[in-house]
Structures are given as C-alpha cells and as structure tokens.
Amino acid sequence: SQVVVVVVGCFKCVLFLAGNKANKTNMLYSIILPTYHEQENLPLIFYMLQKMFTQHKLEFEVVIVDDSSPDGTLQVAESLKKSYGHVTIVSRPGKLGLGSAYSSGLEASKGDRIILMDADLSHHPKFIPTMIAAMDNNNNGTATGIDIVSGTRYRSGGGVAGWDWKRKLTSKGANVLADILLNPNVSDLTGSFRLYERKAIDKILPMVKSGGYAFQMEIMVHAKHANMKVAEVPISFVDRLYGQSKLGPREIVLYLKGLLQLFFTT
Numbered sequence: 001s002q003v004v005v006v007v008v009g010c011f012k013c014v015l016f017l018a019g020n021k022a023n024k025t026n027m028l029y030s031i032i033l034p035t036y037h038e039q040e041n042l043p044l045i046f047y048m049l050q051k052m053f054t055q056h057k058l059e060f061e062v063v064i065v066d067d068s069s070p071d072g073t074l075q076v077a078e079s080l081k082k083s084y085g086h087v088t089i090v091s092r093p094g095k096l097g098l099g100s101a102y103s104s105g106l107e108a109s110k111g112d113r114i115i116l117m118d119a120d121l122s123h124h125p126k127f128i129p130t131m132i133a134a135m136d137n138n139n140n141g142t143a144t145g146i147d148i149v150s151g152t153r154y155r156s157g158g159g160v161a162g163w164d165w166k167r168k169l170t171s172k173g174a175n176v177l178a179d180i181l182l183n184p185n186v187s188d189l190t191g192s193f194r195l196y197e198r199k200a201i202d203k204i205l206p207m208v209k210s211g212g213y214a215f216q217m218e219i220m221v222h223a224k225h226a227n228m229k230v231a232e233v234p235i236s237f238v239d240r241l242y243g244q245s246k247l248g249p250r251e252i253v254l255y256l257k258g259l260l261q262l263f264f265t266t
Helices: 010-019 041-055 073-084 098-108 125-136 165-182 198-207 214-225 249-265
Strands: 028-035 059-066 087-091 113-116 148-152 159-161 194-197 230-234 236-238
Touching: 028 041, 028 098, 041 059, 041 073, 041 125, 059 073, 059 098, 073 087, 087 098, 098 198, 098 214, 113 125, 113 198, 125 148, 125 194, 125 230, 148 214, 194 198, 198 214
Parallel strands: 028 059, 028 113, 059 087, 148 230, 159 236
Antiparallel strands: 113 194, 148 194
C-alpha cells in the first residue's frame, strides 16, 4: 500500500473555493482543540477560527477538550460558549494525554470532517481553506478521494518560526528517523495540523495506542496500512506566544518508545 502525496498551492485553493462553495454549504467541520494551560491563547485561536470559517461561509463547531487546566482555561472556554455558541466543551479530570484528548473530542463532535490542531497559535487557521481545497479537489465521492490532508513544515513553502536550533534539530531528527524506520510516505510525521474525512479518523483512531507526539506518527502509519490517501499542504509553524511548550525529556522518550514499537509491530 502507498500513501498518495499531493501538494496544493494557495492560488489553486482560492480558485477552487470560489467555484465550489455550493458543494460544501451543508458540510460541518469540527475543530478539536486539546487544551492545558491555554487561557491566553484560547480566545485568540477561537477568534481566528470564527473569522476564517465565517469569511468562507463554512459551517463549523469547536470542540475544546480541557485536562483540568489550573490557569482558568475551562472558564475561558465556558465564556466563549456562552458568548458565541457552536462550542462543545469536554472537561476531563486531570492531564490524561493528547491521544485520549483527541478521542474524547471526536466522540463529542458532530462534524462531517474533523480538523485536529494546536490551541497555542502554532497552527494558523489561514491554511485550512487550502487543506479543504486539497481534499475537495481530489474527492469525487468515490474511494479514490483524499482521506487525510496533513499540514507539513518540511516541503517547499512550509517552515518553522521561533524555534532555536536544538528544537529544530529534534523535530527534523524525529521525522528523519521515523521515515527511515516506518517509510510512511509523508514529510511531516510528527505534525498535528490535519484535516480528516470523518470515516477515515473513525476507522483509524480506535487502532492508535500511542500517546504524546507518537500519537500523530501512529495515525499516519495506520493510514498507510489502510490504503488511505493523503495530501500534504505546506504550512508555517510558529512557536507559541503564551505559555510553555509541552515538549520535554519525557515526551521524547515516549516518542522513541512508540517509534520502536511501531517498527516491530507494523
């Protein structure tokens, strides 16, 4: 099996969205945002999402999955829900991990398509129309359509801002190592900015056992084995403005453990 990779430019995205709005009028997009210590970032990313989806006349909901953030993130989420609507909140007892947060968010979501992204402003919603265009332009309602659109930092037009050389080396090294061991046929295996057809993520997510950063990697491995087709869209990843990164020695160890487990079992 092989994952098909397609890179779509922004100009093509604009043309396609302009000519095909009618096809997506009734489609609901669910954006799942796992949160922990995102009190400052959550209102900003919500505003950016609402502005983008409203501008393109697309139906959406935001599913906020909060792991008992001690900084008041949950209260911010409740305020957004009260003020704007189309917000679903999943409040969990403790820091239970990224993978299970996405699972909880998926269970609570109603969308025909699912967007997974970070709540810390690292992923800009401006790339979502390009991702939608990549999926729609290759999906004619048949089995040959695109199942997953993955944002990538490592193709022409993509990149990273705000990281020091150590963080860049860690990320690039993790992707190169995974590419050698797993051959997933995608350029950014650890990226978390993705658009899924509902049926695709419903099929894959129950198979995923990894947590942390290995979660994203395992999704793409299962997608390859399930003969799903993947399009890649270049994105710019910007380091968080508020709060602290979740990446630490524990996350790196879990990633390496997950990588080796997938190498020996898939």
